[in-house]
Amino acid sequence: GQSLEQPSEVTAVEGAIVQINCTYQTSGFYGLSWYQQHDGGAPTFLSYNALDGLEETGRFSSFLSRSDSYGYLLLQELQMKDSASYFCAVKNQAGTALIFGKGTTLSVSS
Amino acid sequence: NAGVTQTPKFQVLKTGQSMTLQCAQDMNHEYMSWYRQDPGMGLRLIHYSVGAGITDQGEVPNGYNVSRSTTEDFPLRLLSAAPSQTSVYFCASSYSTVTMNTEAFFGQGTRLTVV
Numbered sequence A: 001g002q003s004l005e006q007p008s009e010v011t012a013v014e015g016a017i018v019q020i021n022c023t024y025q026t027s028g029f030y031g032l033s034w035y036q037q038h039d040g041g042a043p044t045f046l047s048y049n050a051l052d053g054l055e056e057t058g059r060f061s062s063f064l065s066r067s068d069s070y071g072y073l074l075l076q077e078l079q080m081k082d083s084a085s086y087f088c089a090v091k092n093q094a095g096t097a098l099i100f101g102k103g104t105t106l107s108v109s110s
Numbered sequence B: 001n002a003g004v005t006q007t008p009k010f011q012v013l014k015t016g017q018s019m020t021l022q023c024a025q026d027m028n029h030e031y032m033s034w035y036r037q038d039p040g041m042g043l044r045l046i047h048y049s050v051g052a053g054i055t056d057q058g059e060v061p062n063g064y065n066v067s068r069s070t071t072e073d074f075p076l077r078l079l080s081a082a083p084s085q086t087s088v089y090f091c092a093s094s095y096s097t098v099t100m101n102t103e104a105f106f107g108q109g110t111r112l113t114v115v
Helices: none
Strands: A003-005 A009-013 A018-025 A032-037 A044-049 A053-057 A060-065 A070-075 A084-091 A098-100 A104-109 B004-007 B010-013 B019-025 B031-038 B042-051 B054-057 B064-066 B076-078 B087-094 B110-114
Touching: A003 A084, A003 A098, A009 A018, A018 A084, A018 A104, A032 A060, A044 A053, A044 A060, A044 A070, A070 A084, A098 B042, B004 B087, B010 B019, B019 B031, B019 B087, B042 B064
Parallel strands: A009 A104, B010 B110
Antiparallel strands: A003 A018, A018 A070, A032 A044, A032 A084, A053 A060, A060 A070, A084 A098, A084 A104, B004 B019, B019 B076, B031 B042, B031 B087, B042 B054, B064 B076, B087 B110
């Protein structure tokens, strides 16, 4: 089956850079996704990597190494509003639903 | 465009009661899923569907039933609620592609308490 590991908590200050790592074990791999969830809200899509390398979207970047079964989400120029939970996810073996990691809670302080 | 709509937003049940959590999407997505979210456990897949008439079990299916009679609707049924089913439930939908990116769109969640 699919399993993902990510740190439970990360703290940082405004303006800093933080990296959230994710390692995965899968039967069949279709790509690694990242989702953001604010307290009391619904998860929202951030990024997706199917191939090795770095994908950049504004202040957020995501990296994938398929050979290492590893990826990370990089958040730059942190803002208070970035305080949220971040989840990495892979598709199930059939590629028809997402399996999520347990999430990393990011706390940004001033 | 409403996206994914879940009802109710909050519910309190007594142990042994049954209820149905509703989920509807208006994006013509084939793929739909149900997740439960508990503190420190992330989002765990309960059941999913790849189209009308087709459903399958996820990671934690016990105690839950689903059906998919239309593309738009994917209700989740609790047959006999237990305190262990106290959780926040999210419904999600996405386009049907296995190998390409399929951004999942989530409803706002149903917060269920079983007493």
